[in-house]
Amino acid sequence: MAETPARKIATVALVVADYDEAIAWYTQKLGFRLVQDVDLGGGKRWVTVSPTAGAGPHLLLARADGDEQRSRIGNQTGGRVFLFLETDDFSRDHEAMLARSVEFREEPRREAYGTVAVFADLYGNLWDLIEPRR
Template identity: 65%
Template sequence: MKQHIGSIALVVADYDEAIAWYTRVLGFQLLEDTDMGGGKRWVMVSPPGASETRLLLAKAATPAQQERVGDQTGGRVFLLLHTDDFWRDFERMKAAGAQFCETPREEAYGTVVVFQDLYGNRWDLLQLRQG
């Protein structure tokens, strides 16, 4: 049996600003933007070259959801963006205006830095050590 996580829903304040940030700053691809009626859209983005897991940008529709925008995990790192070239992506993201929470560091598992998305969700940019 084979399974994988197909999508992760990320609660956002606004579809268009989220699409702009994820495509411009992270370099993600906009895979789908379908009007579902009633102000709801099905918006799917993914990192370049990704074949399985995608982000579903889901606009907050209730006060409880609006409270969670930018804090889906209580301040912990929420998502880990793996890369095959840490320094290429770090420099490109920095030039595009990404907000980094620390300086890059070497760990036993690889090179990593924490950054925030446009709403404050914390992410790791991570290149795993080979071997």
């Protein structure tokens, strides 16, 4: 059998209204790190944030360009949970996020796969904060 190439999902694009407000929200409310902020000219930037200091996946904060993209801000998945923020300590992160006024849409619940609660980002995209069952 042929060797499988080393591949991974490294970056996921999130359509935002404004680079700076999105950077502020993700770094201040969720405690993400600003990884890159590169001026591409013409008002465009390559802005990535990450929840970890390591080599995990990045979130590309992509400013909407035009009416079609602006119409997708906050609803990239038709109202479904879009992204999953995994933690090793649900209570710690849930409390910290509540203290920073992150809007949770439900109370924490225990599922077969772990402890989870849905929250909304600054544009209304839905996320799961999840501590997987070990």
